[in-house]
Amino acid sequence: MRAIELIHASEAHTxxxxxxxxxxxxxxxxGVKLKASLVEKLIQLGYTRVYIRDEHTESDIEDVISPEVRQKSIGHIRKLSALATRQNGSKNVKEEFEKDLTFAKASISSIVDDLFTKKDVVIELMDLKTVGGYIYEHSINVMVLSLILGTSIGLNRSDLDxxxxxxxxxxxxxxxxxxxxLNKDTPLTKSEFExxxxxxxxxxxxxxxxTNLSPLVRIPVLQHHETYNGKGYPKQLDHSKVHLFxxxxxxxxxxxxxxxxxxxxKALPVFEVIEFIMASGGTLFDPELVKAFIQxxxxxxxxxxxxxxxxxxxxxxxxxxxxxxxxxxxLIRTKSKENSRIINLIEEKNLVIQGIVHKA
Structure with a gap:
């Protein structure tokens, strides 16, 4: 399977x-065929990309967690976020938040259990997000990616939780x-960004x-936009004072x-973002963590x-x-002709990938 933009989807894709x-x-x-009416519905729901099978795909890629577990976790974050906006100091709302936080912890703990034993996990399948559900979907993706990076550098089970x-x-x-x-369709002004x-x-x-959450849970919420060079926000902390999490x-x-x-x-291609993160090691990001992440x-x-x-x-x-x-x-096309030759780019020193083709 492979990812394509919905504008390129057709009934030839499932x-x-x-x-x-x-x-x-x-x-x-x-397995559903992407008829024009379904594509239009997905676009209306805020989707921009889907994973499809077509004549070019020979195998599937598995997510590091199942779609069902991912969706369950997204549901917990969606509910906690809704409760947060209702916070008015009332005892009932606080109790409800703590109750749902307990359910969320259990769901997250099961994901930690699953990933803790997978020391060499590589991310190949990017989660599909909707515009309206971005914050919740993004939160779970960040959680999964953080676990993979944390596991790769040897964090223990308690720290991973x-x-x-x-x-x-x-x-x-x-x-x-x-x-x-958050939903503005043009870049933020300086005052809006503040x-x-x-x-x-x-x-x-x-x-x-x-909540009664550990400071080790709360502190990263405060510090995740601090940078290695001390020019992040909200405190402009030196990297030595920023927690590993x-x-x-x-x-x-x-x-x-x-x-x-x-x-x-629009989303940037993964290979471009990797180049940015590599180039930002030692300025925005911890260089040792960058090395571990790109692997x-x-x-x-x-x-x-x-x-x-x-x-x-x-x-x-x-x-x-x-x-x-x-x-x-x-190869499927060279100089406008069909071609089925196999090449290994490690051996073909003069060839490099220039980009991803969404419509072939």
């Missing part, structure tokens, strides 16, 4: 992964920011007042945000259709695990 509604119920199942909960709640402060700013920049402090203060969440938060469609811009992200998964620098187009047939940027390619 869904490779299920589509869920905002209540985490299956809206469209695997705290890291996962902190990551899932890292943007809870956005519930206290005017939604029209308002949005308050969300780490707002989230931290909310959790401190309304905050540094981890800061990297994966940036990665997931940049690879997601937002109202004011867990494959920008060219199986079945990705890519264009090479000589103009040819091919499908990723095999991943070279030691060098994700140089996979084995099954």
């Amino acid at each position: 869904l490779a992964t299920p589509i869920f509604d905002e209540n985490s119920k299956i809206l469209l199942s695997r 705290k890291l996962a909960l902190a990551a899932s709640l890292h943007d809870i402060g956005l519930m206290f920011v005017p939604q029209e700013l 308002i949005v920049k308050r969300h780490p402090l707002l989230g931290f203060e909310f959790l401190k007042k309304s 905050s540094k981890i969440i800061g990297i994966v938060d940036a990665f997931d945000a940049m690879t997601s469609d937002r109202p004011h811009r 867990r992200i494959n920008p060219y998964p199986l079945n990705t259709i890519v264009k090479l620098n000589d103009g040819s187009v091919g499908v990723v047939a095999k991943v070279n695990k030691d060098l994700f940027s140089r996979p084995v390619i099954r």
